[in-house]
Amino acid sequence: MAYGLLFGGIFMEVVGSFFLKQANGFRNLIPSIMVLVGYFSSLILVTLAMQKLPLGVTYAMWAGLGTVATVILAVVVYRERLSLSRISGLLAIVVGVILLNS
Amino acid sequence: MRAWLQLVFAIGVEIVGTSLLKFSDGFTHRWIGIAGMFLYGLAIFSFSLALRQLHLSVGYAVWAGVGTAITGLIGVWAFGEILTGFKVVGFVAIIIGVILLNQPVKASSPRPASPWVQRLRSRTSSH
Numbered sequence: 177m178a179y180g181l182l183f184g185g186i187f188m189e190v191v192g193s194f195f196l197k198q199a200n201g202f203r204n205l206i207p208s209i210m211v212l213v214g215y216f217s218s219l220i221l222v223t224l225a226m227q228k229l230p231l232g233v234t235y236a237m238w239a240g241l242g243t244v245a246t247v248i249l250a251v252v253v254y255r256e257r258l259s260l261s262r263i264s265g266l267l268a269i270v271v272g273v274i275l276l277n278s
Numbered sequence: 279m280r281a282w283l284q285l286v287f288a289i290g291v292e293i294v295g296t297s298l299l300k301f302s303d304g305f306t307h308r309w310i311g312i313a314g315m316f317l318y319g320l321a322i323f324s325f326s327l328a329l330r331q332l333h334l335s336v337g338y339a340v341w342a343g344v345g346t347a348i349t350g351l352i353g354v355w356a357f358g359e360i361l362t363g364f365k366v367v368g369f370v371a372i373i374i375g376v377i378l379l380n381q382p383v384k385a386s387s388p389r390p391a392s393p394w395v396q397r398l399r400s401r402t403s404s405h
Contacts, residue, residue, distance in 0.1 A: 192322075193338060201327045208326075215322050216315070223299075239342040250334040257383055258335070265378030266335065268371045269343035275368030276350045 178228035182237060185221030188214050189242045190249055197254060218242075236277035240270045281331035284324045289345050292321035293352075336379045343372040 192214025198207035218238075226234045247266055250256040258266075295317030302311030329337050347369055353359040 193334060196326050196329050197334065199326050201330050202323055211322060211326065212319060216318070219296075219299075219318065235346070239346055243339050243342045246338045247335040250338075254334060256333045256335050259381075259383045261378045261381040262336070262383060265375045265381075266339050268375030268378060269339045272343055272368045272371030272375060273346045275364045275371060276346050278362075278364045278368075 178225050181221045181225035182229065182234060185218045185225060186238060186241050186245060188218035188221060189238070190214075190245045192218060193246045194249055194253070232277035236274045239273045243270055243273070281328040281337075284328035285332065285337060285340060286344075288321045288324035288328060289341055289348070291317050291324065292341075292345060293348055295321055297352075340376055340379060343375055347372045 192211050195207040195210040195214060198204055199211050200207075202208040202211075222234065222238050243266070247258075251258060295314045298310050298314030298317065300314075301307065302314060305311040325337065325341060350359075350365060350369065354361050354365070
């Protein structure tokens, strides 16, 4: 159940990230609302999950999986390029987030 | 450059905001919680501004990584958490990651489109 909250939170985080491009710096109203809905509900869900699960692991999964999922979204939907240095940088950050929460 | 400043601002404000949310103790202290949520929204707004120039994958990874790193630092300095070897390596990894993500991506060789995109293009083009 708690893991359901966590993965729900990660999913809503990706939803928020998805609408960020359309929001265009909050110029477009509906995408902007969706961004806030996505990120706030993610925060609530993950905070609830953290009451049942170990703190560090939950945070690491949220940040780590959230980052990986957002990158996949960015590449697949928004056709962002991934150079070798960029992939390495992303991996380094995910590893760093995990280590900091071990 | 402005985008990176907006990103840094977003990270800083987010950390203050989520800290306030924690201090509100599940909204027991209501106004602290509301202030925290306001700051969190402000952080998201600044992040969206930064993303007008930065790529989503870069901006989001830096936000997550640097935010985690600073939160970790606060934990060690302000709350007396132990600085383990894992944490030191973690900090270094994030710094390296941010530097790598800062490298300009060569726009020289265009990535070939996936086969279905190519088929779609040939069908919709007016040759």
